[in-house]
Amino acid sequence: MIHLVDLSWKAGSLCRDEYVAPVARIVSAAGHPYREIHFSEVPPSGIADADGIVLCGTALKDNAFTEKIQGLASIRDAKCPVLGICAGMEAICLVFGGRLRPAAEIGMTDIRVTQPDPLLGEPRTFTAYEVHSFACEPPAGWLVTAVSDTCVQAFRHPDRPVFGVMFHPEVRNDLVVERFCTLCMKL
Amino acid sequence: MTAEYTGMKLGVLCSGGKDSWFACGLAQKKEEVACLISVRSKNDASYMFHTPNVHLVPLQAKAAGIPLVTVETEGIEEAELADLSRAIRLAVKQFGIEGIVTGALMSVYQATRVQRICRDLGLWCFNPLWYTDPNAYMERLIGSGFSLIITGVFSAPFTKEWLGRAIDREALADLRRYVKTDRITLTGEGGEYETLVLDAPFFRQRIIIRESETEYANYRGVLRISRAELVPK
Numbered sequence: 001m002i003h004l005v006d007l008s009w010k011a012g013s014l015c016r017d018e019y020v021a022p023v024a025r026i027v028s029a030a031g032h033p034y035r036e037i038h039f040s041e042v043p044p045s046g047i048a049d050a051d052g053i054v055l056c057g058t059a060l061k062d063n064a065f066t067e068k069i070q071g072l073a074s075i076r077d078a079k080c081p082v083l084g085i086c087a088g089m090e091a092i093c094l095v096f097g098g099r100l101r102p103a104a105e106i107g108m109t110d111i112r113v114t115q116p117d118p119l120l121g122e123p124r125t126f127t128a129y130e131v132h133s134f135a136c137e138p139p140a141g142w143l144v145t146a147v148s149d150t151c152v153q154a155f156r157h158p159d160r161p162v163f164g165v166m167f168h169p170e171v172r173n174d175l176v177v178e179r180f181c182t183l184c185m186k187l
Numbered sequence: 188m189t190a191e192y193t194g195m196k197l198g199v200l201c202s203g204g205k206d207s208w209f210a211c212g213l214a215q216k217k218e219e220v221a222c223l224i225s226v227r228s229k230n231d232a233s234y235m236f237h238t239p240n241v242h243l244v245p246l247q248a249k250a251a252g253i254p255l256v257t258v259e260t261e262g263i264e265e266a267e268l269a270d271l272s273r274a275i276r277l278a279v280k281q282f283g284i285e286g287i288v289t290g291a292l293m294s295v296y297q298a299t300r301v302q303r304i305c306r307d308l309g310l311w312c313f314n315p316l317w318y319t320d321p322n323a324y325m326e327r328l329i330g331s332g333f334s335l336i337i338t339g340v341f342s343a344p345f346t347k348e349w350l351g352r353a354i355d356r357e358a359l360a361d362l363r364r365y366v367k368t369d370r371i372t373l374t375g376e377g378g379e380y381e382t383l384v385l386d387a388p389f390f391r392q393r394i395i396i397r398e399s400e401t402e403y404a405n406y407r408g409v410l411r412i413s414r415a416e417l418v419p420k
Contacts, residue, residue: 007293012217013217014213014214014217014288014313014315015313017213017315017317018314018315018317018318019317020355022318022319025318025319025320031269059311059312059313060302060305060306060311060312061286061305061306061309061310061312062311063313069231086353094266101193104306106299106302106306107299107303108295108299111329129295131302131417133306154362170318171318172295
């Protein structure tokens with residue numbers, strides 16, 4: 001079961017339709033069952049029985065999750081692969097001790113993969129959809145796997161399958177989510 | 188006494204077609220739709236705002252009982268965005284909206300530009316139909332009390348007979364067939380067709396078309412509606 005975490009300011013918001021549902025569609029189409037959960041409902045002990053966890057994005061103006069980031073502390077000890085998308089990447093960054101800085105990108109953007117990555121593939125440049133106001137200064141020791149002219153576009157934990165992407169793969173880059181699902185089933 | 192919280196005040200960008208009205212219905216269920224915002228383009232080729240019967244949005248707004256903010260634009264690419272920004276600022280001033288709702292399905296072009304305007308104005312931006320499943324969406328649309336017709340066709344294999352045709356189950360089956368045979372998008376997202384909503388579950392009255400004429404040649408045509416009115420539901 002892939003768990004999709006809704007990071008929007010309230011459960012069942014219009015953001016859920018925009019940022020969680022498209023990811024759910026890709027996961028489902030790839031043949032994987034999924035369950036949605038709002039971040040406020042994530043138990044302190046973490047999400048049990050997950051094959052994978054995706055922290056989805058939220059609206060440009062929605063930073064409520066950063067004020068309640070302690071509620072996601074259990075991500076640090078997740079036993080399964082974790083993927084953070086946009087706000088989800090920001091959440092992972094904060095949970096693991098990284099920092100955020102203001103940096104906006106909106107629209108299709110060139111992404112340069114800087115080293116081979118299980119989700120992004122070999123080094124190359126591709127275009128992806130961006131909607132963010134902040135950028136990540138990755139936690140110490142994390143691998144930066146893709147960049148744009150503005151900021152870090154993807155990182156991963158040095159030892160564990162914990163990934164973050166700043167772009168929105170659910171728009172024109174489904175393969176990133178599909179690869180993550182495949183990885184979840186292998187581990 | 189504390190006023191009851193009725194949700195975030197939102198303005199819905201409305202072209203008169205199915206996507207903006209369905210998005211409006213979704214927004215009404217979760218927040219407060221304070222007004223509609225309509226941009227009337229004089230340019231038939233406008234990337235952002237071209238729809239054949241945008242002049243009927245005021246009638247739709249009346250049917251729904253939702254205030255409307257309208258501005259006109261010459262429809263010059265990019266410059267028309269300043270007119271959209273003006274319309275949104277007007278809606279902020281008149282209705283105190285905190286965010287915008289669009290019916291964007293997959294158009295990165297449109298979504299990007301509205302997102303940027305909202306950011307510049309400090310507003311929320313919601314696209315509740317973003318990358319929604321086309322089949323499920325069309326089923327929900329016709330299964331939930333929306334009445335809509337096709338008012339513009341812009342690609343093969345649409346014949347003249349499609350102009351004014353209701354999108355019902357039979358039409359949806361034909362559209363699905365065209366997806367396979369002619370590679371159209373089911374929702375018309377590729378610009379293959381345009382729609383006009385005549386009734387919605389939250390409309391207090393429905394729209395009847397009294398006078399119209401068609402212009403059609405080589406798989407391109409529009410239904411120009413010259414007279415329409417509201418009738419009880």
